[in-house]
Amino acid sequence: xxxxxxxxLIAKPGLDGHDVGAKIxxxxxxxxxxxxxxxxxxxxxxxxxxxxxxxxxxAVGLSILSGSHVDLVRDTVxxxxxAQGGNIKIFVGGTIPQEDVEPLMTSGAAxxxxxxxxxxxxxAEVGRLLDDA
Amino acid sequence: xxxxxxxxxxxxxxRELAREISRLARASAQSVLRAAPVPMxxxxxxxxxxxxxxxxxxxxxxxxxxxxxxxxxxxxxxAIDPASPYSKGAILGDRIRMDQASGDxxxxxxxxxSRDSQDGMCNNVADILCAMEAHHFDELVLExxxxxxxxHAVKALVDTVVLLMxxxxxDAIQALKAxxxxxxxxxxxxxxxxxxxxxxxxxxxxxVRFGAQRAVGWTVxxxxxxxxxxxxxxxxxxxxxxxxxxxxxxxxxxxxxxRRACYRVQDLVLRRLDDQLSALSPADYERPVAELYQRVxxxxxxx
Numbered sequence: 001x002x003x004x005x006x007x008x009l010i011a012k013p014g015l016d017g018h019d020v021g022a023k024i025x026x027x028x029x030x031x032x033x034x035x036x037x038x039x040x041x042x043x044x045x046x047x048x049x050x051x052x053x054x055x056x057x058x059a060v061g062l063s064i065l066s067g068s069h070v071d072l073v074r075d076t077v078x079x080x081x082x083a084q085g086g087n088i089k090i091f092v093g094g095t096i097p098q099e100d101v102e103p104l105m106t107s108g109a110a111x112x113x114x115x116x117x118x119x120x121x122x123x124a125e126v127g128r129l130l131d132d133a
Numbered sequence: 134x135x136x137x138x139x140x141x142x143x144x145x146x147x148r149e150l151a152r153e154i155s156r157l158a159r160a161s162a163q164s165v166l167r168a169a170p171v172p173m174x175x176x177x178x179x180x181x182x183x184x185x186x187x188x189x190x191x192x193x194x195x196x197x198x199x200x201x202x203x204x205x206x207x208x209x210x211x212a213i214d215p216a217s218p219y220s221k222g223a224i225l226g227d228r229i230r231m232d233q234a235s236g237d238x239x240x241x242x243x244x245x246x247s248r249d250s251q252d253g254m255c256n257n258v259a260d261i262l263c264a265m266e267a268h269h270f271d272e273l274v275l276e277x278x279x280x281x282x283x284x285h286a287v288k289a290l291v292d293t294v295v296l297l298m299x300x301x302x303x304d305a306i307q308a309l310k311a312x313x314x315x316x317x318x319x320x321x322x323x324x325x326x327x328x329x330x331x332x333x334x335x336x337x338x339x340x341v342r343f344g345a346q347r348a349v350g351w352t353v354x355x356x357x358x359x360x361x362x363x364x365x366x367x368x369x370x371x372x373x374x375x376x377x378x379x380x381x382x383x384x385x386x387x388x389x390x391x392r393r394a395c396y397r398v399q400d401l402v403l404r405r406l407d408d409q410l411s412a413l414s415p416a417d418y419e420r421p422v423a424e425l426y427q428r429v430x431x432x433x434x435x436x
Binding site for chain 1 (some may be wrong): 144145147148151152159217219220221223225226229232241243244
């Protein structure tokens with residue numbers, strides 16, 4: 001799977017302070033050829049939307065372990081639209097219960113990943129979803 | 134201090150500039166020649182920050198830009214990070230050190246990958262800076278990893294070059310070897326709260342005393358700056374102001390334009406040359422060198 005020429009923002013909204021997963025995904029996406037920008041911890045959805053637009057990314061990967069993923073995804077989608085980045089795809093990764101996948105997808109997420117998935121599969125799925133665009 | 138709305142971008146302008154930068158960063162030499170951004174008159178004041186990886190460029194730029202924005206100055210930042218030579222992918226990590234500044238409405242901040250460029254810049258960097266300038270920022274900041282040729286490219290593209298060095302490394306000697314001290318208009322010893330910083334400053338100051346810049350009448354200041362404690366930031370801003378005044382008095386706009394145009398042409402020709410060379414096959418290299426040389430020259434002429 002090649003992500004050559006794709007730009008992806010990896011972002012940590014909300015209050016949890018664990019970004020090992022986010023960094024591993026960032027490296028895997030880089031190794032697949034993407035240009036990856038990482039925001040650092042505890043960023044607001046508004047800030048993430050602004051960075052996504054300024055960096056002209058194809059996708060935003062939100063890493064959320066705090067449990068408030070549904071609200072955070074909804075807010076990020078809204079702020080992205082306001083910042084004229086409505087075409088930027090959103091992926092969500094973290095500790096996401098199965099019953100929350102559906103609400104996340106209807107809120108505007110293009111893909112939802114959890115920690116039990118193989119990293120190669122996550123990268124491949126991101127590539128597939130970006131190629132559809 | 135300028136307190137205008139110049140360089141304060143709304144959502145539409147932000148989106149447009151972001152897309153234009155992407156377009157230029159991907160554009161081939163030919164396509165950029167067809168639709169090159171026209172240089173702005175008067176151009177923004179351009180400041181370049183360079184130095185080895187980990188020296189603290191992004192942290193310092195982030196802090197400085199935050200201060201400038203608070204004074205009402207609009208700033209466009211272009212940060213260039215290296216690409217992996219294996220996957221061509223990149224982690225563009227400069228933003229993470231600039232998060233205070235990069236939420237400010239007066240700031241536009243963009244990271245780009247050096248991709249396959251030879252000099253540590255990104256493709257069409259001269260055009261990207263022009264495109265940013267067209268949005269009327271008061272200042273443009275260019276941040277690059279110092280890798281040999283990058284310093285010379287920075288020199289051609291900006292008005293003031295700030296070179297960062299760390300305390301307690303072999304950098305003073307390395308700098309003498311590579312000759313990178315000559316391109317600096319201002320030298321900053323970063324992390325100056327660390328042990329070893331005063332000695333580093335001393336060594337650097339005694340080195341630049343005999344440097345090339347002295348011949349043109351500018352004395353290169355060697356400043357200790359600690360973003361951690363805030364010490365030295367006022368001095369750095371004062372030095373930037375002093376150098377801007379020196380540039381205004383000693384360099385004509387025509388000289389600056391000529392230097393930038395020269396870099397732009399060189400960059401485009403070198404990329405065409407790279408294309409020609411990578412089109413050669415192993416079998417081609419069995420031919421005599423003189424023949425290959427002729428063929429490459431002819432290839433350049435055809436486009």
